[in-house]
Amino acid sequence: MSAALKDLLLGARFAVAGGRDGWTRAVLTAVGVGVGVALLLLAASVPQAFAARQARDDARSDLVSSGQLSPGANTVLLGYTDTEFRGDAVRGRLLRAEGTRPPVPPGVARFPGPGEVVVSPALKALLDSPDGRLFAPRLRGARVIGTIADAGLSGPGELAFYLGDGALTERATARIDRFGQAGLEHEGLSPLLVLLVVIIFVVLLLPIAVFLASAVRFGGERRDQRLAALRLIGADPRMTRRIAAGEATAGALLGLGVGALLFLAGRQVAPFFTVWDVSVFAADVRPGLPLTALIVVAVPVVSVAAGLAALRGVAIEPLGVTRRATVTRRRLWWRLIPPAAGLLVLAPMLGDGGVQGSAGQYQAAAGAVLLLLGAVALLPWLIDLVVRRLGGGPVGWQLAVRRLRFDSGTPVRLVNGITVAVAGTIGLQMLFAGAQSQSITETGHDAAGPQVIVQTHTFTDRAGLLSRLRSTPGVTAADASVRLTTQPARPPRAGEALVELREADCASLAHYARLGRCSPGDVFLVRTSESDSAVTAAYRPGARLTLGDDGGGGSWTLPARTRVVTGTQTYDAVRQDAVLVTPGVLRPSQLAAGTIQAYVWLSPGDPDALERLRNTAVGADPLSMVGVQSAVRMDRKFDGIRRGLYIGAVITLLLIAASMLIGVLEQLRERRRLLAMLVAVGTRRGTLSWSVLWQTAVPVLIGMVLAVVFGLALGAVLMSMVQLPLSVSWPVVGGSAGLGAAVVLLVTALSLPALWRLTRPEGLRTE
Amino acid sequence: MTAAPLLEADDLHRSFGATPALDGATMRVWPGEVVAVMGSSGSGKSTLLHCLAGILLPDSGVVTYGGRDLSAMSETERSALRRTDFGFVFQFGQLVPELTCLENVALPLRLERIRRGEAERRAAEWLERLEVADLARKRPGETSGGQAQRVAVARALVTRPRVVFADEPTGALDSLNGEKVMRLLTQAARETAAAVVLVTHEARVAGYSDREVVVRDGRTRDLTRAS
């Protein structure tokens, strides 16, 4: 065995040897590195998980793109009846076999006949729960004949059903002869979303990297002493370095093992979470091989590098660990390079440039990473600078400041993690807050308007629908009109002069135009200031019109009594040309070619009103669509991301808090004699507690200031890249900085019991 | 020695688990005297000193200081007492490494909420008295053992305590430095009329005392009194 290998092995032994203390240290390192590794593996699994999901989604695809099919033994009529339940999406399909050999959707054992339904396990669970009563009407009393197997679901939490419906006709349905389509073109995530995802990962992973680097350094001071002792008995600096490397590698390998276990355990829990309608099977959480290999190699390499880098700052001398007498002043100039480079990279994308193409995404991500790394690089310098300037104060303060001035390495390493996490959080939250406020203003949704729009496809009994809607509990008001598209019968310049026809009573029609007088039998022609001349020419009293998309409603002549009126802004559409018809003018057979559009107002205090409304809509027309006004939806969407981001940041900060706590405890333990002595001479424990608090708080505070500055910069850059007006959301800044403060308090509070314990007189005894 | 004793310990017992460290120790300290506490290693000297100073509480027996029972006081009161009336010198490692020597000496005053300027002025005087004024700006790590020990003596005396407790103050020093520390300690203590309880097993160090108390197996023998 070569000498070098022996040294490495010796170091590895040191990593675990050394009695209880040694074991504690080894366990801490392994858990610390393990948590980091598990998170990295989780991140590495994301692409795979999405790919697996996509593959299953493709396999059940029922979007037909090939030409017309004629009915046959193997064709199926398929209706889309997607819905939502309490904010969760429900994938619903109506099926009617047209022959004897219908294709069966993946994961379904038997094709559901009329009145039969196959549901996903999650939906089954919902139906079996007390909430099931609220959802059941949407299955219209069908008998559950089985559940959909995993192969037919995008995720374990997906709510889905296939309902056999014998009444399905060609109207508003698709005819298919198979499920699944290979090589579907996926319209990937939008570049903006990719950018966000990349930056989210950077923001969450960078602190983990920092955490990893500090986890392998748990018990660093002890180790330095041990190395010094080895030097004393004749190890040369090279051997010392190899021993240190061996120790770091052992810690990292242990950590990899723990990480793998944590990951395996963690992914078993994954199916229980559904975020933003996405859930994953445990089996889908599978890190890709290249990424796994990268982690397995990179973690030990990083930890050895971190260990050796730390050795550089500490000359391991035979006579104890002498920190380099003249503390090397941290230099500023190179620390400015990363943020400057980051800004330089991002500059062309600011303002009108925007993010273009995948190169642009990489550029943007690189810029963001550089910017965040800038914070990492600047922090040690800034802490040095501030701590050197800090003046006197109470004894606790003095002790803390001096301690930091003496050796700020360890706290800096940990606070760096916090800084990156908080800066990234602020940047992203700012972007989301901006996007959110934008989306709300853009919908221009006025609070008095209807919250829900119901659109039927196969049901045109306006009065019937209205009475059903109005008798639904929780519905305060409803209004409906039949919509038909019309075009001039001659000359057939279809497309250019398509206009909407609405049939409703006078009160409803008044929403679309200033009608003046109105009584049943009246017909109106709506004109606006932007009316197209071709349309104006084609639509005159006496003009002959074709009704329905494909003329299904026959033709009809605009009566001479038609009055031209001016359009108004409506709650569902912009001002536009239209034909407004009061009841009794058109025959039901003419109207049957149209759809009904109903506007519904719900009682605000009744969260289940929307679900009951959906039940009513399905009851009237299984293929109807229920749309909730978009402002409400957008809100929720962004809330989800932002909450997720906060949770990620909190987890990261907790990790860092854990390692800070370990650092503080270690330091306290090392100084137990000194602490006991200070108490012996009458130092108040309060004074010592303050010193622990300040010692954590000062670096974190500096880190927070830096994080706010860089976070605002990052946020500004991101907002400008997606062309959002710059606005600072101070609650976001305050909230993120508050997280940092919480970390300080948590660490201090948790270290106090140890402080109490260590300051007992036993500490005075010399070992 | 007609006045009442300043510090009085009566029949102290104190065990650590199954180990009896004190087993009927009795001793008195009169104002201004220097008492050496001698005995072999593990005989309970440090334990006795810690009990006298109210750092440890005895399992049984009483320690009274100026007529007040230490075990009847709260921990806060005892802390305050240690700050104001007692001074401590240990064998080594008692200076805060991050603070300069001057700040270390000023520390007890600062704990007493004395303004920093005033505290450091007084600390400087004491450094001067212990002939280490030139160390004021240095950190403990940059001083020799003997110098650090003299700084520690300055720190013990800066509050003008009535009793200085010294546990092997010269244990880590060579004889010349040990003598110097002892000379400065006893001299300064006599000048401020502070009593000194000096734990040592070096006879030459004990030679600086007025009398000695021997501890054996946790029991004291006050020979000077007996003979």
Next chain:
Amino acid sequence: MSIGQVFLGLLESGPRHGYDLKRAYDDRFGHVRPLHYGQVYATLSRLLKDGFVELDGVEQVDGPERKRYAVTSAGVTDVDRWLSTAEKPELYLQNTLYTKVVLALLSGRSAADLLDVQRAEHLRHMRELTRRKASGDLADQLVCDHALFHLEADLRWLELTAARLDELTKRVLT
């Protein structure tokens, strides 16, 4: 230290012949110089004259006649006094102190007390020297230091002996 006091101490454990006494003395304390017979008999007759020992009997077992001596109560008092009095701290005391310790052990007295008493005396002396040193000039200081170091050596030896009393007791009593 006088041989007489040692003899008295040895006799405390029981009457002995002169020859036995010499052998016991040489065994335990005569590492440096064994006793002459003349010294033995001169000492015994002096003790006899002072009333510290008395004749316990005369034996004749094929050879010269042998006298057996026993210690008197006056003799025991004299040993008591001697053992409980501290020696004046002088240089090279070990011999005397060692003898006293062994005798104390042999006679069932407290050797620890003996050592404590001696230590107190040493320390008293050292205190004086320390004081003298503090007030004297450099020459004085050097002289005092010399004495102090020697006294310290003695005391250290005393400590060590005290620490090994148990071991010593076992050895002496076998």
